[in-house]
Amino acid sequence: MSIPSPEREVRTAIVTGASSGLGVAMAEALGLQGFRVAIGARREDRLQQTAQKVRAAGGDCLVHVLDVAQPESIETFFSAVEAEFGFADIVINNAGLSHPAPVHELELERVRQELDVNLLGAVLVSRRFLRPLLEAGRRGDLIHITSDAARFPRPHQSIYTATKAALEAFSSTLALELEGTGIRSTVVRPGPAISEYAAGWDPKKIESLLHRWQHYGLQRHSGVMPSEAVAQAVMAAINTPPGVRLDLIEVQPEATHGSPQDESA
Numbered sequence: 001m002s003i004p005s006p007e008r009e010v011r012t013a014i015v016t017g018a019s020s021g022l023g024v025a026m027a028e029a030l031g032l033q034g035f036r037v038a039i040g041a042r043r044e045d046r047l048q049q050t051a052q053k054v055r056a057a058g059g060d061c062l063v064h065v066l067d068v069a070q071p072e073s074i075e076t077f078f079s080a081v082e083a084e085f086g087f088a089d090i091v092i093n094n095a096g097l098s099h100p101a102p103v104h105e106l107e108l109e110r111v112r113q114e115l116d117v118n119l120l121g122a123v124l125v126s127r128r129f130l131r132p133l134l135e136a137g138r139r140g141d142l143i144h145i146t147s148d149a150a151r152f153p154r155p156h157q158s159i160y161t162a163t164k165a166a167l168e169a170f171s172s173t174l175a176l177e178l179e180g181t182g183i184r185s186t187v188v189r190p191g192p193a194i195s196e197y198a199a200g201w202d203p204k205k206i207e208s209l210l211h212r213w214q215h216y217g218l219q220r221h222s223g224v225m226p227s228e229a230v231a232q233a234v235m236a237a238i239n240t241p242p243g244v245r246l247d248l249i250e251v252q253p254e255a256t257h258g259s260p261q262d263e264s265a
Helices: 021-032 044-057 071-085 108-136 158-177 203-215 227-239 260-264
Strands: 012-016 036-041 060-065 090-093 140-145 183-190 248-251
Touching: 012 021, 012 071, 012 108, 021 036, 021 044, 021 090, 021 227, 036 044, 036 071, 044 060, 060 071, 071 108, 090 108, 108 140, 108 158, 108 183, 140 158, 140 227, 158 183, 183 227, 227 248
Parallel strands: 012 036, 012 090, 036 060, 090 140, 140 183, 183 248
Antiparallel strands: none
């Protein structure tokens, strides 16, 4: 005898950094499950392309410019979401960037940008998200997208690595603070994935970094995974029944047989 499943509650999700790569895949995955999705990033034209995918998948979508490094932009963004959909009960802190270079050569402006976007931005977005939920006594999910660099530090990415490790510590502390409220704080830690994360990097620099990382055993093989794989991990955390929390999900690609790195090792 089969027991009918209860009708799924329609939830409102925010995805930061939703103009490319992992953010697009996450927004589309939410749309496939009929979520109301609010997407934010600095490039509105690219956000409109993401919105088309969300709507085609079956979800409602709100597009709004968002710079997570600017508190005023965060407030404007959340106000727009609340006016359209009401309070969000899911936030995916996905916005992030990296400027690879030895720390002594990295311009101060770029150091601050990584700190502001990768860490401070996630903190500010989380604070704005949590306040109305806690006041209303509603459950929710706060997902932080980090990186396996938090576990395997990579030379020439010292600031990026530090911000992702700090974000994981922030998430773990929030999980304790929020215990018993019904609001869950979860880390999704991707390994190498297909995205536009390194799109602006000099190809020669990428080649140099890969050789350096291989030297330290940090790039064991050439396998990469589709961005949808990370999106599926995010959905697993969100769809976990109330009363259960997934603390950390690390997503890694399998090694391809006979990959160049393996053969040259």
